[in-house]
Amino acid sequence: MSEEVQDARQLTDYYAQMVLIRRFELVADQMYKRARIGGYCHLNLGEEATVVGLMAALREQDYLFTTYRDHGYALARGMEPGRVMAELFGKSTGVAKGRGGSMHMFDAGLHMLGGYGIVGGQIPPATGAALALAYRTTAGPEAGAVLCQLGDGTTNIGAFHESLNLAAIWKLPIVYAIVNNRLGMGTAVEAASGEPDLYKRGASYRIPGERVDGNDPVAVRQGADAMLARAREERRPGLLELMSYRLKGHSVVDPAKYRSQSEVETAQAADPVPAFRARLLQADVLTEESARAIEDDAEEKVGAAVAFAENSPDPAPSELFDFAYAQDVPNAPRALPGDPLEVEL
Amino acid sequence: MSEIFMPRLSDTMEEGVIARWTKKPGDAVKAGEVIAEIDTDKATMELEVFEDGVIEQLLVEEGATVPIGQVVALVGPGAGGGTGGTTTAAPAAAAPEGPAAREPGTRVPMSPLARKIAREHGIDPDTLAGSGPGGRVVRQDVEAAIAALAPGGGAASAPGTGAPQATPAAPSGTGSKAAPAGGPPPPAVVAGPAAAAVPAAGTTAGAAADATEIPLTQMRKATARRLTESAAVPHFDLTIPVTVDPLLAFRADINARLAEDGVKVSVTDLLVRAVAVTLRRHPKVNSSWDGDRILQHRRVHVGMAVAIEAGLIVPVIRDADAKGLSVLARESKELAEKARAGKLRPEEFSGGTFTLSNLGMFGIEQFTAVINPPEAAILAVGASVAEPYVEEGALRERTVIRLTMTSDHRVLDGAVSAGFLRDLKQTLEEPLRILL
Amino acid sequence: MNAEPAQITYRQALNDTLRAELTRDPNVILLGEEIGKFEGSYKITAGLLKEFGPERVRDTPIAEEGFVGAAIGAAMLGLRPVVEIMTLNFSLIAIDQIVNHGAKIYGMFGGQTPVPVVIRFPGGGGQQLAATHSQNLEVWYAHVPGLKVIAPSTPADAKAMLTAAIRDDDPVIFLENLALYNTKGVVPDGEQVAEIGRAAVVREGTDLTVITYSRGTLIALEVARRFAEEGISLEVVDLRSLRPLDRATFCESVRRTSRAVVLEDDWLSYGIGAEISATLMECAFDYLDAPVRRVAAAEVPLPYAKPLELAALPDAEDLARVVREVLAATGFRS
Ligand SMILES: Cc1ncc(C[n+]2csc(CCOP(=O)(O)OP(=O)(O)O)c2C)c(N)n1
Numbered sequence A: 001m002s003e004e005v006q007d008a009r010q011l012t013d014y015y016a017q018m019v020l021i022r023r024f025e026l027v028a029d030q031m032y033k034r035a036r037i038g039g040y041c042h043l044n045l046g047e048e049a050t051v052v053g054l055m056a057a058l059r060e061q062d063y064l065f066t067t068y069r070d071h072g073y074a075l076a077r078g079m080e081p082g083r084v085m086a087e088l089f090g091k092s093t094g095v096a097k098g099r100g101g102s103m104h105m106f107d108a109g110l111h112m113l114g115g116y117g118i119v120g121g122q123i124p125p126a127t128g129a130a131l132a133l134a135y136r137t138t139a140g141p142e143a144g145a146v147l148c149q150l151g152d153g154t155t156n157i158g159a160f161h162e163s164l165n166l167a168a169i170w171k172l173p174i175v176y177a178i179v180n181n182r183l184g185m186g187t188a189v190e191a192a193s194g195e196p197d198l199y200k201r202g203a204s205y206r207i208p209g210e211r212v213d214g215n216d217p218v219a220v221r222q223g224a225d226a227m228l229a230r231a232r233e234e235r236r237p238g239l240l241e242l243m244s245y246r247l248k249g250h251s252v253v254d255p256a257k258y259r260s261q262s263e264v265e266t267a268q269a270a271d272p273v274p275a276f277r278a279r280l281l282q283a284d285v286l287t288e289e290s291a292r293a294i295e296d297d298a299e300e301k302v303g304a305a306v307a308f309a310e311n312s313p314d315p316a317p318s319e320l321f322d323f324a325y326a327q328d329v330p331n332a333p334r335a336l337p338g339d340p341l342e343v344e345l
Numbered sequence B: 001m002s003e004i005f006m007p008r009l010s011d012t013m014e015e016g017v018i019a020r021w022t023k024k025p026g027d028a029v030k031a032g033e034v035i036a037e038i039d040t041d042k043a044t045m046e047l048e049v050f051e052d053g054v055i056e057q058l059l060v061e062e063g064a065t066v067p068i069g070q071v072v073a074l075v076g077p078g079a080g081g082g083t084g085g086t087t088t089a090a091p092a093a094a095a096p097e098g099p100a101a102r103e104p105g106t107r108v109p110m111s112p113l114a115r116k117i118a119r120e121h122g123i124d125p126d127t128l129a130g131s132g133p134g135g136r137v138v139r140q141d142v143e144a145a146i147a148a149l150a151p152g153g154g155a156a157s158a159p160g161t162g163a164p165q166a167t168p169a170a171p172s173g174t175g176s177k178a179a180p181a182g183g184p185p186p187p188a189v190v191a192g193p194a195a196a197a198v199p200a201a202g203t204t205a206g207a208a209a210d211a212t213e214i215p216l217t218q219m220r221k222a223t224a225r226r227l228t229e230s231a232a233v234p235h236f237d238l239t240i241p242v243t244v245d246p247l248l249a250f251r252a253d254i255n256a257r258l259a260e261d262g263v264k265v266s267v268t269d270l271l272v273r274a275v276a277v278t279l280r281r282h283p284k285v286n287s288s289w290d291g292d293r294i295l296q297h298r299r300v301h302v303g304m305a306v307a308i309e310a311g312l313i314v315p316v317i318r319d320a321d322a323k324g325l326s327v328l329a330r331e332s333k334e335l336a337e338k339a340r341a342g343k344l345r346p347e348e349f350s351g352g353t354f355t356l357s358n359l360g361m362f363g364i365e366q367f368t369a370v371i372n373p374p375e376a377a378i379l380a381v382g383a384s385v386a387e388p389y390v391e392e393g394a395l396r397e398r399t400v401i402r403l404t405m406t407s408d409h410r411v412l413d414g415a416v417s418a419g420f421l422r423d424l425k426q427t428l429e430e431p432l433r434i435l436l
Numbered sequence C: 001m002n003a004e005p006a007q008i009t010y011r012q013a014l015n016d017t018l019r020a021e022l023t024r025d026p027n028v029i030l031l032g033e034e035i036g037k038f039e040g041s042y043k044i045t046a047g048l049l050k051e052f053g054p055e056r057v058r059d060t061p062i063a064e065e066g067f068v069g070a071a072i073g074a075a076m077l078g079l080r081p082v083v084e085i086m087t088l089n090f091s092l093i094a095i096d097q098i099v100n101h102g103a104k105i106y107g108m109f110g111g112q113t114p115v116p117v118v119i120r121f122p123g124g125g126g127q128q129l130a131a132t133h134s135q136n137l138e139v140w141y142a143h144v145p146g147l148k149v150i151a152p153s154t155p156a157d158a159k160a161m162l163t164a165a166i167r168d169d170d171p172v173i174f175l176e177n178l179a180l181y182n183t184k185g186v187v188p189d190g191e192q193v194a195e196i197g198r199a200a201v202v203r204e205g206t207d208l209t210v211i212t213y214s215r216g217t218l219i220a221l222e223v224a225r226r227f228a229e230e231g232i233s234l235e236v237v238d239l240r241s242l243r244p245l246d247r248a249t250f251c252e253s254v255r256r257t258s259r260a261v262v263l264e265d266d267w268l269s270y271g272i273g274a275e276i277s278a279t280l281m282e283c284a285f286d287y288l289d290a291p292v293r294r295v296a297a298a299e300v301p302l303p304y305a306k307p308l309e310l311a312a313l314p315d316a317e318d319l320a321r322v323v324r325e326v327l328a329a330t331g332f333r334s
């Protein structure tokens, strides 16, 4: 297989993944509004290229930790769309058996060790995962590494700095990937960060940083590849900043009134999904028909995911204490509200 | 939410005992429905609610003595629902200050353990003196009470508590320690003196050893109090024999005639009727002593003393002078039955103007009765006995009942009472007068 | 004739146990500030760096949130990190990682990945360390489902319970106490693994139950000895496990004695004693002859000055006084 053909297949695949995420998120938005989904629900709309590029760089032996904006990562890492949707629906077939919801996608087998709802919460455990890899494996081109995804706003939290410092002194195989979508919830990067060039924020820890175009999955992949390679081979952590923009509000209920119409229009003009489509059409990687087929396929997959989620059973209240502890011990509480104390004498 | 008070259910009642709750928290009740039986000094009464609702809370435990006016239960509109169970309250022996009875201060504080042991031994918490802080009744108080009740005064065990046995503090060493309930004997725990809750026990120890102690019922207490009052009344006794052969014949005749109606007239009924019509003619006797004056009653209400298990009670036939014999007979029968069942209502045993006490059925020929204050007199009726007598020189036989009238000398003088007795004798000896 | 069994300190028991577990399981690593070269603030890890090397006995920067979180992440990949936090007070900086992450990861992600981490720290005041360095906030952790919180009071328990904690698959908060490190006791040889979630009746008695844990157990035993001289028999229950809480053991005890006093090092309001008392209300109501009493720390930020510190912390005299009050309230006389 020629490199060109291989590339074409990969690019097509990237596009297919981007389209799948786009479709999934649009439908999630609808499902939320139809009250099928509860709680918070943060979408990757506009961030598809960052997700797909990062996941393309990640290998089977690697580990992934993300923020709560995690549906795309779950899909691109290989989770069944139906089980991701079922998690959003709170069904027992969900990837976390309906216990996590939107912010907490997880699949131990796929080494996706969680979306985390506490801002910055994933960073120390991701760093510890890299410590475990460093402790157990030797460096080399095939060694495992950790990818820790975070938002721009998250670079201001203490855990970020403590973790970067640990990764630096302990020489851990980890790449911190900042998806800079320019906003926290409504706070701009410039307003929140003393050093708004976020890729420079590793400088205090002598962690090399790089900024890439988050709207281009290929650029994202290449940036991540290079950093992951250093992590695998040299046990040097890296800080990757992906310039992106979210197309909608912070979460599905946010009308995003804090941005101007022109800002939104600029963003929409740069929407990575149609942009990548146009680029692949132009490069003859895709034809209109094959692009349509991909889009139809995504639509079908997401439709099937909704059907799967709809038809899945709710978790039974009797399963409430099923995962109270990994290792059972005597006297673990099992009382429901108002139950008399179970004191076996 | 309405408060259900301990009602005044007799003229002399000051406090009542909740003998039994017939409803529990959460039960719906209709106006007029009975929620408890109350032992008054006179009888067991029914406690009714005055409006529809749901029992929210029962504030006193069965067996507790409660002063008139204290709240014993709460009846709500029914939305809240009961909290379940009796609030294990028992009022302090002393009447609480003010009407609000729900203040915790009015409860006998009791540890849960003490309460449980008391319940198991059927001990009324209200009879216990608490030795704990704030008068809290604690385990040792209950155990002392149990020990005091038990023959020989030995300590009783508290079944089910698994608690160490209290060692009786009997100084003589005669009290035997109850056997430990299984398992190795627990180390002896020396509790306070067994007599702590029964201070009198020590003073009559010798006598008490051979006696069964019988706690006073409300009725016994009331009887004792009133008769003690009565003993202080200056009084005199007059006895008169009455020939009752015509009366007995009259009674047999009436009973034969009324048999179909199910009426059976007793000698007592005839006596009541005779007393009533005679009283109408002797208003001075139909009187009572009222401290600083005499009340002469316009209506004639005759009480008949009835002996029942719990003591003595006097159901009253109202307007006895105005009631026909059959009505009177039926009424007196009903009242006597109610009295024996402890079911008399207060108006049925209070407000008498004269009392009749009959011990004839026991063969007592003649006796004196103690006045039932504030009434002015009481009539003691002996047994009917056959007597020889001389008439026109010939020895004959007649049946005689001896009536002894005890009069309150503050109200009645000898001649007045004697006049009443003479007329009563005449009425009885010429029974047709009874019907007048 | 047998020689007296050797007594070792609580500190030594912990040190021995860490060594034994490091030796037994290569997945066990130690993390913490100054645990290596400095050999630990309280010398619990003395000698271990030399023996096991810096990969396994890892000094961390002063970054509680970072290294506690890192231990959690490492545990997710199957290591069994034992983290030392210098004192309980500094664990508050890591509380997000402990409560929001360590306690949640197994259950919230549907039971896919256990988090076998042990977080050790001493609590306790009484060393004139003033308010920020003298706290007993174990209830903060004991309140949280997903955590196991244990507090050994003797060197033997320190060994058996630390062994159990390291081998347990869930995050375990292992509460030590500054006042216990130098206490001595007999520690059985060989492998000892305690059962997490079990209290122990450490002294049997018939008249009153003292329920306590950690340092309080020593105080309670001392008070019980004094009372025994007067012929009063106190039972002492050492909770050992604050989560899960072994309610049955102390319920059963109080049902027998009908009197209970809780001795706790934490502040009174919302403390361990509140939980114990509420439990007794349910499980022993009909057996209580007096209200349950609590002997807890005065509710002030602990002052530095010795007389104030002494006044604020519960001690044997406080316990003895309350025990007497409860006995007196039930008319008890020995
Ligand atoms: C510790 C913490 N503080 C606050 C929040 C609320 N919160 C959720 S997302 C968010 C903004 C995060 O912004 P960023 O890191 O840029 O991520 P993005 O949402 O843009 O992907 C905030 C403040 C939180 N979840 N956790």
Ligand SMILES: [Mg+2]
Residues within 6 Å of the ligand: A151, A152, A153, A179, A180, A181, A182, A183, A184, A185
């Ligand atoms: Mg952002």
